[in-house]
Amino acid sequence: MAFQTPRSVEEMLTAINKREYLMPAIQREFVWSTGQIVKLVDSLMRGYPVGSFLLWDVKPETAQSYTFYEFLTHFHERDNPYAEKATVLAGTGTTAVLDGQQRLTSLNIALYGSIAEKKKYAWWSSPDAFPVKKLYLNLVDDPKDEELGLKYDLRFLTDKEAAAEQDREDKWFRVGAILDLANPGPATIKELEQRRITNVGDASQRLWDLYEAVRVLKPMNYFLVTDQDPDKVLEVFVRVNSGGTTLSYSDLLLSMATNQWKELDAREEVRSLVRDLNSNAGRQFAFSKDVVLKTALTIAGVDVRFKVTNFTQANMAKVEAAWPEIEGALLRAATVLQQFGYSERNLTANSVIVPIAHYLHQRGAGDNYLDSSADASDRLVLQRWVTRSLIKRGVWGSGLDTTLTRIRDVLNANTTGCFPVSEVEAAMGAAGKSLSFDPAEIDELLNLKYAGQRTFPVLSVLYPGLDLSKKFHEDHIFPKSSFTRKRLAAAGIPAEKIDDCLETVNLLPNLQLLPGTVNIEKQATLPADWIGSETVFPIAVKRETYLHENDLDGLPLDLTDYLAFFKERKQRIRNRLIKALGATTTSELAED
Known part of the structure; x- marks a missing residue:
């Protein structure tokens, strides 16, 4: 130079x-x-x-x-x-x-x-x-x-x-x-x-x-x-x-792929697909060209690394030939994530869509997979794996190409017609991406805060019975607006306990998932005004079922017993997480 x-x-x-x-x-x-x-x-x-x-x-x-x-x-x-x-x-x-x-x-x-x-x-x-x-x-x-x-x-x-x-x-x-x-x-x-x-x-x-x-x-x-x-x-x-303005290798290599495609314009096809993934059919994501291109390489069966030497005429011919299938698999994968309750705000790693799309492509899943009752159990297995991988730190970070390649190998060898979760997790573990959780990680999750990136995935794994295809909001069980020093004192909270209340109001044990419309109606009301509402719970059985499914048994109706409720619910959530995430040991998980 x-x-x-x-x-x-x-x-x-x-x-x-x-x-x-x-x-x-x-x-x-x-x-x-x-x-x-x-x-x-x-x-x-x-x-x-x-x-x-x-x-x-x-x-x-x-x-x-x-x-x-x-x-x-x-x-x-x-x-x-x-x-x-x-x-x-x-x-x-x-x-x-x-x-x-x-x-x-x-x-x-x-x-x-x-x-x-x-x-x-x-x-x-x-x-x-x-x-x-x-x-x-x-x-x-x-x-x-x-x-x-x-x-x-x-x-x-x-x-x-x-x-x-x-x-x-x-x-x-x-x-x-x-x-x-x-x-x-x-x-x-x-x-x-x-x-x-x-x-x-x-x-x-x-x-x-x-x-x-x-x-x-x-x-x-x-x-x-x-x-x-x-x-x-x-x-x-x-x-x-x-x-x-940040340039990614996918921006550059995508443009170079345009050299090799014979019938389609690679740049325009990817640009259009990114737009559809992120905003069509009610989806709200922020998938990039990187993710689309990485998925294309995965499904086409070529080296997934972003290197110029991978963008040969032969490899790009494979990608172009598979493009309709790549496009369909990605759009279905985005819809699956949407049905799992994810959006731009709470999807902590966009790369998770790559193996989902490859799995759907590998099993030949069509649009009927999205709502078929016959595939409901498979979707649940897939959802739990996705959620665990998003909760676990570092899974979709460094070493991504190795992780994706190992998962692809497992999916390509799979002949069961179902998502091979055990084999996938074993391959991930061999690459240093284990999805098992130790006691310290469980305790860390209990301190997640309102609107945090991993808060929604943890709440969704805690309460798997929710139909997350509907819009759900993270909600404070005891409303945050009640947690000012003046209001807490007026509610009879002892002065020495007020700091504890302020420090815990935004933490996981005081959070739940509520349907969007219900959350809007609930607004900043105390449990006494909401749980007892005949409009929300017209029959007692519905109220008791809701309280049990959301670990709200014994929910106090006012602020006086908030801290005791918080401690008890924290322990119940801990036990749920141990069961749901498969913590390696529970002996160290003593109560606070």
């Missing part, structure tokens, strides 16, 4: 428009806002540094193995948001931009192109919803908004907005027109005269600043990578991009 002679903005953009510079598929889509573009041009006009760039000298033999994209010139949020694929002729190489794509695309749009973004409240289908705007420089006025920190009044305007009124100063100069200005001297004076601008001094200075920034100065410092090893180039790319 060698430092190259700096270039001017004009020289860099000329190379882009001659297709001499292209973007490798590892680059993400254009994401900068108009405000960012304006600040970049303002910085250049002020002579500020705009960072260095990293280019890759791609030799002909390497260029034919990958897909490249042209730089976006006319961005349209609906009709043209993505760069188009470029053609690299056989026997020729190219120069690929590894770092600086956003800045170079922004400058290309600013000088050569336009932006069309949807107007607020406009319909996407409306022909007038996306006005085409170009970047203009105000030759007469300074910026009105000082908080933006801009020296120059630069704005994206439609041609109509930039046009001067009849016989008035034509003050808006299209930034790209600076490339047509013959020189910064006489040509500038002539330009201002034609625009009927009276304050020639300030206007000519602004034009000169723009001319110098684009055509004279050479602020475009760049390094050139000559190595042709794709893994080394990928490592360089990730390192130099680590300071900006």
Whole structure:
């Protein structure tokens, strides 16, 4: 990697428009806002540094193995948001931009192109919803908004907005027109005269600043990578991009997969699937491209590690061929997790969906699996395994690829038609991911707090009879609003016990799961006002069943006996957890 002679903005953009510079598929889509573009041009006009760039000298033999994209010139949020694929002729190489794509695309749009973004409240289908705007420089006025920190009044305007009124100063100069200005001297004076601008001094200075920034100065410092090893180039790319918006290897490798797919667009397929997983059919998740790509590699039967050498033409052909099955399995797996009561808020490890999807694919499960009574017991086994793995710390952290590979091997060997939980857990244990819990871990769970990441999974494993496909809320049995020093004292709590009450109100023994509508109706009422309600429990049998199933036997109706209730319920929950999670020993679990 060698430092190259700096270039001017004009020289860099000329190379882009001659297709001499292209973007490798590892680059993400254009994401900068108009405000960012304006600040970049303002910085250049002020002579500020705009960072260095990293280019890759791609030799002909390497260029034919990958897909490249042209730089976006006319961005349209609906009709043209993505760069188009470029053609690299056989026997020729190219120069690929590894770092600086956003800045170079922004400058290309600013000088050569336009932006069309949807107007607020406009319909996407409306022909007038996306006005085409170009970047203009105000030759007469300074910026009105000082908080933006801009020296120059630069704005994206439609041609109509930039046009001067009849016989008035034509003050808006299209930034790209600076490339047509013959020189910064006489040509500038002539330009201002034609625009009927009276304050020639300030206007000519602004034009000169723009001319110098684009055509004279050479602020475009760049390094050139000559190595042709794709893994080394990928490592360089990730390192130099680590300071900006986080790039994952899946972002890069997904783009490289686009090189290999023949019928489908890998990038668009994955983007669409992520959107469906996270927000369709009432789901609320935050699955990433990483998870989708990892699942695809798992189901396709290739190495699950994110390495360039795994993204061969043969492997990507397997993924593309299996894509319909991958998509269906992931969507069903997301629905299964939704039925288990999980969402973005309480799903502590998104990677758990990978083996679920692979299991559903391996057994050929269709949509009927989601609600079939014949599969109810299998879904329960799967739910308990999922919940245990989410409760146990570190299962889906380091060593993920090894864990997923071992689970895949077990699932591939499974011929029972049911989820082989014992074999899966044995394989996980061999990889150092045991799902058994020791006494210290049980005690740690008893101190989980309201709205904690693992609180919902623990409550769900404590009370497996709940239909978690319905929306459930974590609820304080004794309402938190009652736990202020003033209210506790007024309720007759001794002063020396008030701190204990305040320290325990948000802990697991004072929590339960309630259906959303019931929880809203309950609000901040004490047990006396809620348990005794005939509206909530119209018959005594229903009330007694509820109290027993939720370890609320002997529930006091007011705050006076809260601490005794908390201690007793904590012990009952401890016993349930020992049974549900299979603690290795119970001898150390003495009562407090």
